[in-house]
Amino acid sequence: MIRAKLKTNNTFVYIYYIYKQKNSEGRYVLHYLSSAHNRTGLSVYFEDEIYNIESINDQNVLGEYIHPVLEYFLNNHWEVYEGIIEGNLEYWLMFEEKLGFRP
Numbered sequence: 001m002i003r004a005k006l007k008t009n010n011t012f013v014y015i016y017y018i019y020k021q022k023n024s025e026g027r028y029v030l031h032y033l034s035s036a037h038n039r040t041g042l043s044v045y046f047e048d049e050i051y052n053i054e055s056i057n058d059q060n061v062l063g064e065y066i067h068p069v070l071e072y073f074l075n076n077h078w079e080v081y082e083g084i085i086e087g088n089l090e091y092w093l094m095f096e097e098k099l100g101f102r103p
Contacts, residue, residue, distance in 0.1 A: 001067065004032070004050040012037060013045065015053070016067040033070075033085075041087025069098045 002015040017033035032045045066074070073081040073095065083091030 001056045002053060003056050004034070004053040006036075006045070007049055007051055013043075013050065016042065016070045018065050039087065040089055040092040042085050069095065072098070 003012055004015060005012055013034040013036050015032045015034045019031050020028045021031055023029050030047050033042050034045055035042050073084060080091045080094060084095045
């Protein structure tokens with residue numbers, strides 16, 4: 001699991017998916033699909049919005065670009081994956097249960 005801090009309010013976010021996208025200048029930039037402690041659902045943060053990125057040990061090992069629990073829902077349960085992203089409470093609780101403890 002990867003954890004970082006938001007520059008705007010110095011709170012932790014947990015990063016579950018990292019992807020590259022080409023910007024208007026033709027350069028690739030990283031985006032971080034992350035959860036915050038005070039809301040359900042996942043939000044995208046840009047490189048310049050987060051800092052102090054660190055790897056946290058838990059029972060899941062982070063894949064190269066996507067957390068295995070999120071990848072499981074993406075590949076096997078699209079409706080649940082969508083609900084996780086959108087913050088549907090039922091699906092969010094399923095996601096948190098599968099994740100287990102987060103420091």
